Amino acid sequence: MAEDVFKALADPTRRRILDELVERDGQTLFEICTRLVAKHGLGLSRQAISQHLAVLESAGLVLSRRQGRYKFHDLNTEPLELIVTRWLKPDAPESTP
Amino acid sequence: MAEDVFKALADPTRRRILDELVERDGQTLFEICTRLVAKHGLGLSRQAISQHLAVLESAGLVLSRRQGRYKFHDLNTEPLELIVTRWLKPDAPESTP
DNA sequence: TTGATAGGCAAGTCGATACTTGCCTATGGT
DNA sequence: ACCATAGGCAAGTATCGACTTGCCTATCAA
Numbered sequence: 001m002a003e004d005v006f007k008a009l010a011d012p013t014r015r016r017i018l019d020e021l022v023e024r025d026g027q028t029l030f031e032i033c034t035r036l037v038a039k040h041g042l043g044l045s046r047q048a049i050s051q052h053l054a055v056l057e058s059a060g061l062v063l064s065r066r067q068g069r070y071k072f073h074d075l076n077t078e079p080l081e082l083i084v085t086r087w088l089k090p091d092a093p094e095s096t097p
Numbered sequence: 098m099a100e101d102v103f104k105a106l107a108d109p110t111r112r113r114i115l116d117e118l119v120e121r122d123g124q125t126l127f128e129i130c131t132r133l134v135a136k137h138g139l140g141l142s143r144q145a146i147s148q149h150l151a152v153l154e155s156a157g158l159v160l161s162r163r164q165g166r167y168k169f170h171d172l173n174t175e176p177l178e179l180i181v182t183r184w185l186k187p188d189a190p191e192s193t194p
Numbered sequence: 195t196t197g198a199t200a201g202g203c204a205a206g207t208c209g210a211t212a213c214t215t216g217c218c219t220a221t222g223g224t
Numbered sequence: 225a226c227c228a229t230a231g232g233c234a235a236g237t238a239t240c241g242a243c244t245t246g247c248c249t250a251t252c253a254a
Contacts, residue, residue: 003109009180010107011212012100022184029231048213050231069221069230077184083106084177087119108242126201145243147201166200166251195254202249211240219232224225 001060005079008059014052016040018061021075028070029053098157102176105156111149113137115158118172125167126150 008014013036020035021027027035033049036042053073056062060079065072105111110133117132118124124132130146133139150170153159157176162169 006103006106006112009103013212015103015183018184022186030229044212045214046231047215047233051212071231075184077186080181080184084181086112087115087172087174087177089119089174104241110242127199141242142244143201144203144245148242168201198251198253200249200251203247205245207242207244209240209242212238214237215235217233219230221228221230223228 002079002082004055004059005061005083008055008061011052011055013042013044013048014056016042017049017052017056018075021062021073025074026072028072032073099176099179101152101156102158102180105152105158108149108152110139110141110145111153113139114146114149114153115172118159118170122171123169125169129170 016036017032020032020039029046029050032053033044033046036044036049053062053064057064057073061076063074063076065074113133114129117129117136126143126147129150130141130143133141133146150159150161154161154170158173160171160173162171
């Protein structure tokens with residue numbers, strides 16, 4: 001579970017997808033494709049993005065809801081909170097009031 | 098720079114190494130090898146661990162200081178702070194006092 | 195100086211994974 | 225009914241990354 005989060009974050013394209021979703025939630029596959037090309041000039045096939053979304057989804061970082069012929073993707077930052085606290089000592093600077 | 102952090106965290110063995118260093122800072126290569134075998138039964142060669150440490154070091158997650166024939170490795174959690182805030186919206190729950 | 199310890203360099207293997215291509219299903223509009 | 229849009233499935237390629245093996249350097253102790 002948490003292991004998948006690290007692998008999901010390892011790819012730069014997947015991180016870009018998360019960047020897109022944090023900007024505008026609930027995008028479809030085609031929207032994401034279009035915006036990745038427009039913003040970063042990423043010439044990736046639709047399938048490539050689809051597979052990346054599947055990885056992000058199985059890692060719990062993206063939730064999807066199907067509606068008619070559209071499939072909307074939402075960002076879920078919950079898994080992110082766990083992964084860093086793993087190596088932060090209890091006396092971390094942010095928790096010293 | 099920050100990109101390397103994600104790749105460094107992608108490998109389970111490297112995460113184990115960080116686990117070791119958060120428990121006891123300033124270990125040498127051989128110490129880490131020994132403890133990985135003892136705790137997790139990881140039958141990895143010394144070179145494998147050495148290469149992992151190089152990756153962690155170039156990601157800034159591990160700092161090393163040479164002293165005689167020993168090379169001590171210290172954990173540096175600073176790069177970790179950046180990577181999660183990247184996708185946390187400004188109105189995150191932890192920053193709402 | 196010899197030997198043992200701690201570590202580094204370089205090439206090679208092998209499996210994982212990112213990406214493509216081609217075809218198929220389903221929904222919606224006209 | 226038709227066609228266009230939105231997406232899925234599966235196999236193939238090709239690059240990247242983890243790990244090994246063998247040899248080499250440097251520090252310390254006897």
